[in-house]
Amino acid sequence: GDSVTQMEGPVTLSEEAFLTINCTYTATGYPSLFWYVQYPGEGLQLLLKATKADDKGSNKGFEATYRKETTSFHLEKGSVQVSDSAVYFCALSDQNFGNEKLTFGTGTRLTIIP
Amino acid sequence: EPEVTQTPSHQVTQMGQEVILRCVPISNHLYFYWYRQILGQKVEFLVSFYNNEISEKSEIFDDQFSVERPDGSNFTLKIRSTKLEDSAMYFCASTVTDTQYFGPGTRLTVL
Numbered sequence: 001g002d003s004v005t006q007m008e009g010p011v012t013l014s015e016e017a018f019l020t021i022n023c024t025y026t027a028t029g030y031p032s033l034f035w036y037v038q039y040p041g042e043g044l045q046l047l048l049k050a051t052k053a054d055d056k057g058s059n060k061g062f063e064a065t066y067r068k069e070t071t072s073f074h075l076e077k078g079s080v081q082v083s084d085s086a087v088y089f090c091a092l093s094d095q096n097f098g099n100e101k102l103t104f105g106t107g108t109r110l111t112i113i114p
Numbered sequence: 115e116p117e118v119t120q121t122p123s124h125q126v127t128q129m130g131q132e133v134i135l136r137c138v139p140i141s142n143h144l145y146f147y148w149y150r151q152i153l154g155q156k157v158e159f160l161v162s163f164y165n166n167e168i169s170e171k172s173e174i175f176d177d178q179f180s181v182e183r184p185d186g187s188n189f190t191l192k193i194r195s196t197k198l199e200d201s202a203m204y205f206c207a208s209t210v211t212d213t214q215y216f217g218p219g220t221r222l223t224v225l
Contacts, residue, residue: 032212043118043205044157044216051212089157093212101147101170102207102214104157 002027006090006105013080013112021075021108023064023090031092033057033066033073034102038087047075047088082112116140118217120206126223127196135191135220137206146189147207147214148181150174157205163189196224 007022025031035047035057048057053068062077073090090105119138127133139146148160162169163181180192189208193200201224207214 034213036216041218043120043218044207046213046215049213091157101159101162101172102149102157103159104149106156 002031002092002094002103004090004092004103004105007108009087009107010109010111013110015082015112015114016079017112019075019077019080019084019110021088021090021110023073023075023105025071025073025090025092027071027092027094029094031094033064034091034093035062035064035073035075036089036091036104038089038107040086044089080110080112082114085110085112118206118208118215120204120217120220122220123218124221124223126225129198129224130195133193133196133222135193135204135206135222137189137191137217138187139189139206139208140210140215141187143208143210143215145169145209146181146183147209148191149205149207149216150202151205151219152199152202160191160204193222196222198224200224 003026005024032051034049036044037047048059050057050066056065064073064075087107087109089107091102093100121136146163151157159172161171161175178194182190203219205219206217
């Protein structure tokens with residue numbers, strides 16, 4: 001079945017540091033890939049997505065590239081801020097029809113210290 | 115900006131009691147979902163719902179669970195007889211395209 005393996009947390013970085021959170025996946029079809037973020041006390045918010053191989057999703061300075069050859073979708077940001085402190089979830093949807101369930105990774109808690 | 119809302123934010127119940135978790139999806143969305151997250155574990159899919167019927171359900175979604183869209187706005191998850199292991203955060207989501215929008219969740223605590 002489908003699965004997502006995500007970098008174990010928690011991750012603590014200093015402000016302005018470079019961030020990478022690793023995510024690899026296993027899927028039977030051609031999945032769409034997502035990063036969701038959960039700020040304290042809030043629901044899951046879509047951060048970025050990519051729907052086919054070599055696509056790059058980007059938002060708020062975060063980027064992730066859909067790598068079919070390595071089945072990866074690593075999240076990166078060049079310079080993190082305190083406001084980026086949150087839990088980050090990598091997820092996949094196994095078809096591109098818009099109504100398929102999401103399969104999530106375990107989440108990575110990120111803390112940025114000033 | 116439209117958002118998915120969920121009530122209550124926290125529900126405490128005794129084992130064996132019935133609970134109903136409520137969600138109001140975004141108004142023009144057609145597909146609805148419930149997920150749950152046991153503390154410290156993955157977010158897990160429970161069920162998807164389209165056109166007034168279940169589209170898909172996971173092995174977690176056994177006979178103790180049911181979903182309903184009783185009117186044009188609400189989407190509910192009922193657990194008939196709660197168990198200790200049902201304690202979790204329950205998230206509702208909705209979509210009309212390829213992006214699911216999530217509510218803030220209901221934390222269910224079963225004592």
